[in-house]
Amino acid sequence: MDISAASRRFLVVTTNFVVAEDLKEILESFADSAVDACSSVDEMRDVGYDLAILDGSLNALQEDRRIDTMRSKGTKFIILGGALSEIDNARSGFTMLAQPFRTGDVLALLDRLGLRRP
Numbered sequence: 400m401d402i403s404a405a406s407r408r409f410l411v412v413t414t415n416f417v418v419a420e421d422l423k424e425i426l427e428s429f430a431d432s433a434v435d436a437c438s439s440v441d442e443m444r445d446v447g448y449d450l451a452i453l454d455g456s457l458n459a460l461q462e463d464r465r466i467d468t469m470r471s472k473g474t475k476f477i478i479l480g481g482a483l484s485e486i487d488n489a490r491s492g493f494t495m496l497a498q499p500f501r502t503g504d505v506l507a508l509l510d511r512l513g514l515r516r517p
Contacts, residue, residue, distance in 0.1 A: 407432035407514070408446060413454035413479060414438045418498070422452055425505050429515075440465060447472050450514055454479040457493065475512050 409426040411434060413419050419436045426434045435444055440453070440463060451474050453460055460466050460478065470476070476493045494508055509515035 408448045408450075409434045410443060410446075410448045410451040410453075410474075411436040412438070412440055412443065412451065415454065418454070418479065422505065425502050426450075448474045450475050450477065450509075450512065452477045452479060452496070460493070475514065477508060477512075 407429055409432060411419050411422045411426070413422075413436075419438075423434045423436050426432060435446070435448075437443060440455070440460075443451075443465065448469060451466075451469060453476060455478070457478055460476075466476070470492065477496050478493045479496055480498045494512065496504065496508060506515060
């Protein structure tokens with residue numbers, strides 16, 4: 400599906416091909432959704448995403464202007480492998496997804512972020 404025509408747009412950024420494919424499969428199970436997967440934030444397309452799932456240093460991501468730009472356009476963020484407290488999550492603006500994860504973990508986060516379709 401053309402990502403520009405999809406009603407929901409998701410981005411997965413990780414160097415782990417297996418994790419990227421798992422997340423892509425879970426996210427593409429939504430009707431009218433499309434997923435871009437890339438191995439670094441430098442490869443991200445300039446598209447308005449509903450959600451970006453990123454693998455990387457929280458500090459580096461918080462300092463990246465591209466992330467700020469995406470956030471200003473309404474993108475919500477999940478950081479792979481993170482384990483921050485709820486207070487830290489609220490302060491950072493990122494939601495954490497521990498690895499390894501199950502499909503149910505991803506779907507629960509999508510529910511929590513208001514992105515899952517019935």
